[in-house]
Structures are given as C-alpha cells and as structure tokens.
Amino acid sequence: MNSKLPTSPHGHRGPAECGLSVPGESAVLHPGVKPASLRDGFPLLAGAPALHYLDSAATAQIHRSALDAVLRHETTSRANISRGTYRLAEAADLAYERARQTAARFLNAGSSEEIIFTSGATASLNLVAHAFGNTLRAGDRVLISIAEHHSNFVPWQMLRQRTGIDLALIPVSASGRLDLGGLSELLDSRCRLVAVTHLSNVTGAWTDVATLVDAARKVGASVLLDGAQAVQHGPQDVQALGVDFYAFSGHKCFAPGGVGVLWGRAELLAAMPPFLAGGGMIGEVTPAATSWAAPPQRFEAGTPPIAQAVGLGAALEWMMSLDWAQLHARESHLCRQLIEGLQTIPGLRLIGPEFSAARAPIVCFDIQGLHPHDICQVLDARQLALRGGHHCAQPLLAALGVGGCTRASIALYNDEADIQALLDGLHFVLKELA
Ligand SMILES: Cc1ncc(COP(=O)(O)O)c(C=O)c1O
Numbered sequence: 084m085n086s087k088l089p090t091s092p093h094g095h096r097g098p099a100e101c102g103l104s105v106p107g108e109s110a111v112l113h114p115g116v117k118p119a120s121l122r123d124g125f126p127l128l129a130g131a132p133a134l135h136y137l138d139s140a141a142t143a144q145i146h147r148s149a150l151d152a153v154l155r156h157e158t159t160s161r162a163n164i165s166r167g168t169y170r171l172a173e174a175a176d177l178a179y180e181r182a183r184q185t186a187a188r189f190l191n192a193g194s195s196e197e198i199i200f201t202s203g204a205t206a207s208l209n210l211v212a213h214a215f216g217n218t219l220r221a222g223d224r225v226l227i228s229i230a231e232h233h234s235n236f237v238p239w240q241m242l243r244q245r246t247g248i249d250l251a252l253i254p255v256s257a258s259g260r261l262d263l264g265g266l267s268e269l270l271d272s273r274c275r276l277v278a279v280t281h282l283s284n285v286t287g288a289w290t291d292v293a294t295l296v297d298a299a300r301k302v303g304a305s306v307l308l309d310g311a312q313a314v315q316h317g318p319q320d321v322q323a324l325g326v327d328f329y330a331f332s333g334h335k336c337f338a339p340g341g342v343g344v345l346w347g348r349a350e351l352l353a354a355m356p357p358f359l360a361g362g363g364m365i366g367e368v369t370p371a372a373t374s375w376a377a378p379p380q381r382f383e384a385g386t387p388p389i390a391q392a393v394g395l396g397a398a399l400e401w402m403m404s405l406d407w408a409q410l411h412a413r414e415s416h417l418c419r420q421l422i423e424g425l426q427t428i429p430g431l432r433l434i435g436p437e438f439s440a441a442r443a444p445i446v447c448f449d450i451q452g453l454h455p456h457d458i459c460q461v462l463d464a465r466q467l468a469l470r471g472g473h474h475c476a477q478p479l480l481a482a483l484g485v486g487g488c489t490r491a492s493i494a495l496y497n498d499e500a501d502i503q504a505l506l507d508g509l510h511f512v513l514k515e516l517a
Pocket residue numbers: 140141203204205206232234235280282283284309311312332334
C-alpha cells in the first residue's frame with residue numbers, strides 16, 4: 084500500500100480491532116430524516132458508539148438497506164443471470180437489471196443500457212483505458228491531471244506504453260486545485276479524451292467540470308470523470324455535467340465492496356471493443372471468429388457481482404431518498420469546523436484549499452516533524468479512524484511538496500462530536516509525539 088512512504092520511526096501497526104457488534108433492527112429512514120439519526124442506519128457504527136469513523140473517502144460504512152438487500156437476494160433470488168430459464172434465475176435477472184436501472188437514475192443516464200457493472204472504479208477506469216484506448220492511435224492525446232488517483236493515472240501510462248499515445252498533465256495550483264489556465268495549450272486537435280477526477284481524494288477540491296467540458300468540446304475530445312469520491316456526496320447528473328464517461332465504486336457510497344459502475348454515452352460504448360472476454364459478452368462464437376454482444380453486456384464478461392449490484396441498487400435508492408441540500412449544508416458546516424480547528428494546531432499545514440463551498444469534507448494535513456502513520460496510530464487509540472499515507476496520489480503529493488499526509492474524511496453519519504474528538508486527539512498527538 085504505502086510503498087513509497089518512508090516507514091514510521093515509531094513502527095506503524097495495522098488498524099486496531101474495534102470490538103464491533105451488529106445491533107438489531109433500526110428505524111427505517113425516510114426523506115427529511117434528521118441527520119443525527121442517520122448513524123443508526125449503519126450497523127457497524129450503531130454497534131460501535133465510541134468510534135469516530137473519519138475514513139469514508141477510503142470506504143464508507145455500508146447502509147442497512149444495502150445489507151438487507153444483499154441478504155434478501157442471496158436467500159431468495161440467488162442464481163446466475165442471463166442464462167437460466169427457471170423462475171429463480173429470472174428473479175436474479177430482474178434484481179440485477181433493476182439495480183442497473185437504479186444506477187441509471189442515480190446518474191441521470193440517458194438509458195440503463197449505458198450502465199456497466201464492474202468490480203469498482205479502478206476496473207471502470209481500466210475498462211475505458213483499454214476499450215476506448217484501443218480506438219486511439221500513436222500521437223493521439225489523453226489529457227489527465229497531476230491530481231489523479233493512481234487508478235486514473237497508471238492505466239493511461241500503460242496505454243501510452245502499449246500504443247504510443249501522448250499523455251499530457253493538467254497541473255495544480257499551490258492549493259491543489261486543477262490549474263485550468265493553460266488548458267488551451269494542452270487541449271489541441273490531437274486530444275481525444277480528457278480524464279480527470281470529479282472530486283480529489285486528497286485536496287477535497289471539486290473540479291470545474293463546465294470549463295473542462297467547454298474546452299474539450301471545442302476540439303472534439305470526450306470527457307471522463309472519475310466520480311469515486313463524488314458519489315458519496317449525492318446523486319450525480321451526467322447529462323447536466325455534459326461528460327461522456329463516469330466511473331465510481333459501490334463501497335464509497337454506502338454499498339457493498341466488489342461492485343462499481345462505468346457509465347458511458349451509448350454511441351461511444353457502441354464504438355468500443357470489449358475489454359475482458361468470456362461468457363456473456365459475445366454475439367456468436369465460431370472456431371474462426373467471435374462477434375460481440377451490444378453494450379452493456381459487451382463489457383460484462385463472466386459472472387458479474389450480482390448480489391453486490393443488488394446491494395448497490397438499494398444503497399443508491401436510499402441515497403436518492405435523502406434531502407441533499409440539508410446534508411450538504413451539514414457536511415459544509417462540519418468541514419468548516421474541522422478546517423478552522425486544524426488551523427489552530429501548531430506546525431500543521433493544510434493540504435488543499437481553504438474552506439469554501441467549492442470544497443468537499445475531505446481534509447488532508449501534514450504536521451511538521453510527525454509521520455502520518457504515527458499520528459493515525461495515536462488517534463486510533465482514541466477511537467479515531469483516519470488514513471495516513473500518500474493516498475494513491477504520489478504525483479500530486481510530489482507536486483505539492485508533501486511526502487505523506489493524514490486525511491480526515493467526513494460522511495453524512497459524522498457529527499460535531501467526531502470533529503471535536505479529532506481536534507482534541509491532535510492536541511494529544513502533539514503532546515505525545517512532538
Ligand atoms: C479519486 C479516486 N479514484 C479512484 C479510486 C479507486 O477506487 P476503488 O479502489 O474503489 O477502485 C479511489 C479510491 O480511493 C479514489 O479516491
């Protein structure tokens with residue numbers, strides 16, 4: 084994991100056992116539910132009242148609706164899909180396709196046939212780098228940013244190695260926002276794709292998608308957004324965003340792990356060859372040649388993560404039932420409380436922009452002289468779960484002149500007590516380690 088981050092002199096250990104237990108049924112949640120009671124909908128959190136979980140950018144806790152849907156599916160409708168003619172298999176088909184329709188509504192996709200289930204954002208991004216990548220020629224340009232997660236960085240480097248594409252980088256400003264000042268030079272007629280994060284997992288900065296899309300359209304380039312972080316903060320509208328591909332993971336939006344989504348515009352998907360080959364993605368196979376199924380099946384070779392997709396559908400339905408204006412105001416309030424508190428800590432450098440509305444509650448910081456793993460270890464002893472390291476964004480950290488940093492990420496189940504516990508914890512860290 085943190086292969087390039089120097090080892091902590093204090094000897095980092097893994098996350099401590101929390102001694103968690105799963106409680107009984109909690110209240111069903113309805114639109115307009117009071118955010119304070121949201122925590123009850125997450126069995127792990129409800130079973131660990133002392134835990135301050137501030138690592139939702141890595142994995143969000145799973146919501147009860149998703150767990151229930153997985154259990155219900157596995158105990159009433161488990162069968163393989165697209166194959167069986169018996170009723171149980173038809174029930175599995177129906178559940179899986181219903182989840183696809185839910186994902187389409189969550190993203191406001193034109194059609195559920197534009198939704199491809201994958202194993203996660205990484206698989207979605209690799210799918211585009213391979214399948215769309217196969218339509219590119221040497222000299223074609225792909226424009227990414229220095230702020231990308233490795234899963235939207237390395238696949239393009241590998242494509243460059245395979246095909247000779249030109250890979251260009253949007254730089255960041257000192258605060259870590261994408262610096263779009265030089266966009267007109269980077270986006271010339273060779274550019275076929277702009278592939279950037281929608282929301283940075285390090286700086287918490289939202290990307291100015293409108294400016295990017297406008298510029299990309301002028302040269303005929305497609306736009307991919309890595310929505311891995313964005314989806315946790317509410318449903319997205321790919322048509323309003325004006326993009327062509329959108330990738331995300333279930334485990335970051337209160338759903339099970341092992342499932343993700345790639346959305347792509349129908350006409351682009353139709354022009355792409357498959358990535359993985361196997362059962363389910365073919366039209367016809369003869370000893371001489373194989374033809375492909377239409378999307379989305381063309382890109383879903385083999386048995387997909389069926390129960391996980393059903394769980395994802397349930398989590399997304401639940402998310403769509405929430406009052407996001409209220410939740411954004413709350414997230415913003417907690418983000419401000421955190422950033423203002425961090426700014427009182429001696430020797431602390433905030434990585435990423437100051438507090439503003441264009442900032443999500445993903446907050447990285449570096450404390451002079453202290454290793455992020457040591458900080459996290461001391462905080463863990465106080466029931467605070469935070470991530471320390473390079474956050475799979477080594478080029479960004481290098482550009483910002485940071486070796487590693489500590490990240491607190493806030494989700495809808497966090498509250499002021501979590502933030503205060505972290506601020507108190509950091510003062511304790513300073514006493515213990517500085
Ligand atoms: C911005 C971003 N992109 C992509 C990913 C990869 O997601 P996954 O590991 O779920 O495939 C992450 C994970 O942290 C991320 O933060």
